[in-house]
Amino acid sequence: xxxxxxxxxxFPVKSGVVRAVDGVSVDVARGEVVVIIGPSGSGKSxxxxxxxxxxxxxxxxxxIDGVDLADRKTNINKVRAEVGMVFQQxxxxxxxxxxxxxxxxxxxxxxxxxxxxxxxxxxLLRKVGIQEKAHEYPSxxxxxxxxxxxxxxALAMDPKIMLFDEPTSALDPEMVGEVLDVMKQxxxxxxxxxxxxxxxxxxxxxxxxxxxxxxxKVVEVGTxxxxxTNPQEERAKLFLKQVL
Amino acid sequence: xxxxxxxxxxxxxxxxxxxGGAAGTWGAxxxxxxxxxxxxxxxxxxxxxxxxxxxPFNGKVSSIVKKNGDAVVTVASGSxxxxxxVTADSLKVTENEDIFSGDTVGFAKGWHxxxxxxxxxxxLWISAVSSVFGLIFGLVAGLARVSKNYTIRGLAIxxxxxxxxxxxxVQIFIAYxxxxxxxxxxxNVCGVGALSLFVGAYVAxxxxxxxxxxxxxxxxxxxxxxxxxxxxxxxxILPQAFKRILPxxxxxxxxxxxxxxxxxxxxxxxxxxxxxxxxxxTFATFEVWILVAVMYLLVTSLLSQLVFYMERRLxxxx
Numbered sequence: 001x002x003x004x005x006x007x008x009x010x011f012p013v014k015s016g017v018v019r020a021v022d023g024v025s026v027d028v029a030r031g032e033v034v035v036i037i038g039p040s041g042s043g044k045s046x047x048x049x050x051x052x053x054x055x056x057x058x059x060x061x062x063x064i065d066g067v068d069l070a071d072r073k074t075n076i077n078k079v080r081a082e083v084g085m086v087f088q089q090x091x092x093x094x095x096x097x098x099x100x101x102x103x104x105x106x107x108x109x110x111x112x113x114x115x116x117x118x119x120x121x122x123x124l125l126r127k128v129g130i131q132e133k134a135h136e137y138p139s140x141x142x143x144x145x146x147x148x149x150x151x152x153x154a155l156a157m158d159p160k161i162m163l164f165d166e167p168t169s170a171l172d173p174e175m176v177g178e179v180l181d182v183m184k185q186x187x188x189x190x191x192x193x194x195x196x197x198x199x200x201x202x203x204x205x206x207x208x209x210x211x212x213x214x215x216x217k218v219v220e221v222g223t224x225x226x227x228x229t230n231p232q233e234e235r236a237k238l239f240l241k242q243v244l
Numbered sequence: 245x246x247x248x249x250x251x252x253x254x255x256x257x258x259x260x261x262x263x264g265g266a267a268g269t270w271g272a273x274x275x276x277x278x279x280x281x282x283x284x285x286x287x288x289x290x291x292x293x294x295x296x297x298x299x300p301f302n303g304k305v306s307s308i309v310k311k312n313g314d315a316v317v318t319v320a321s322g323s324x325x326x327x328x329x330v331t332a333d334s335l336k337v338t339e340n341e342d343i344f345s346g347d348t349v350g351f352a353k354g355w356h357x358x359x360x361x362x363x364x365x366x367x368l369w370i371s372a373v374s375s376v377f378g379l380i381f382g383l384v385a386g387l388a389r390v391s392k393n394y395t396i397r398g399l400a401i402x403x404x405x406x407x408x409x410x411x412x413x414v415q416i417f418i419a420y421x422x423x424x425x426x427x428x429x430x431x432n433v434c435g436v437g438a439l440s441l442f443v444g445a446y447v448a449x450x451x452x453x454x455x456x457x458x459x460x461x462x463x464x465x466x467x468x469x470x471x472x473x474x475x476x477x478x479x480x481i482l483p484q485a486f487k488r489i490l491p492x493x494x495x496x497x498x499x500x501x502x503x504x505x506x507x508x509x510x511x512x513x514x515x516x517x518x519x520x521x522x523x524x525x526t527f528a529t530f531e532v533w534i535l536v537a538v539m540y541l542l543v544t545s546l547l548s549q550l551v552f553y554m555e556r557r558l559x560x561x562x
Binding site for chain 2: 083087153
């Protein structure tokens, strides 16, 4: 489904360059849930953003469903429509109601009629448990509700893959659960997911595979049981000791 | 506690200062022995004029019907008929009289708008048309200003810097005497063109600031849903930016209404030029300029009220 080969992302800085992502190769199969963890600045978010083209990468290939993002002929908008993204800061459109947030891209990108888009939107809002807020503006919603709307907005495009970039990091602690529940439900339904998170409980419970990144590199890959109970690498051990 | 502070003394002080200012002005004017002639002014808003009503063809007065001080004169010739309404006491023909094309049948009284109203109308339409074009220029230049392409950005910067770095008066002269002569343009086209380009440069900077004030996350969210750059700009960024830039935008357009008075230098009879023309025939300098100022003030206040209303409407999503 996703095939990343030797992806390198270079940021220019004053004293030369920073290799934010330094030769990452990951394969994600259909229906697989991959959780990426690591200390801040380890390049995990940058890598995730490369997968739907929000960041250009300097070297390597990312192939999504057979389409290579490194290929200049690739229409990135088509790829993005198939890859849903959920952001740390929700990024809902504040000038549109919850319902309009869900229908805008359906109408513009998928060319759905208003009625069809709204039906799909209502269905998804029911799924994430906030159908009664359809006509509210995002500013009237709590953080947890906003993030669930953001998930529904991404799902409205019928994506093949969902990317989550620290979806619970900006939330008050009591709202983390409701968002994770929605994500767990998605995972159970067989959605292909890549999740950057600090929620170790979620990783342990839901992930098929855990990828530990540090300094732009993949340091360790394994099943959750294996990774959390018996990590091989020193840096992974140190990190787990700090967060658990 | 603060909200319950007594504001009455301050309101009183404000009133005293304003009334004192007005009284001081009044006293100073009284000292120079100025003859106020407010009675001469109303006719420049509306006036009654007598217009000669003439028959358009040779014929015979077939009937005269008088009622309420008016007389309806019917002139007929073969199959041609025409009805002319004149005041009864100005009637110059009798029934069955033969009259010829161009003969005056009588006079009709009519209300006419005076030069001040025509001037106001000119100011309004010039401002309105310039605002629309200015908004278009400003939007295009503002978008060009945030473009990734160096040439497009450079063009926009050149335009904005040139317009903002030169006086509007000089721009109007260049538009009329240089471009107007070279391309054979009318003074109205030159005036509206110069004002549009002028206001466009300021709108461009406001639009640029508005677009840049919208968080990058909004663009990323829209693009991550597969929306194109254009859709992102049109459906996500610009509506939010517009809400933020509405107050400075309104300020710019209010300025435009006032700046439009400069087109009087290329002999467009706007409100200011009408005022000047009236003064040459009445010498009612003080009255006319006060009135002209009040008329500008009315228009600009109406516009700011309208914007205030729009701001409140747009605030529903806050």
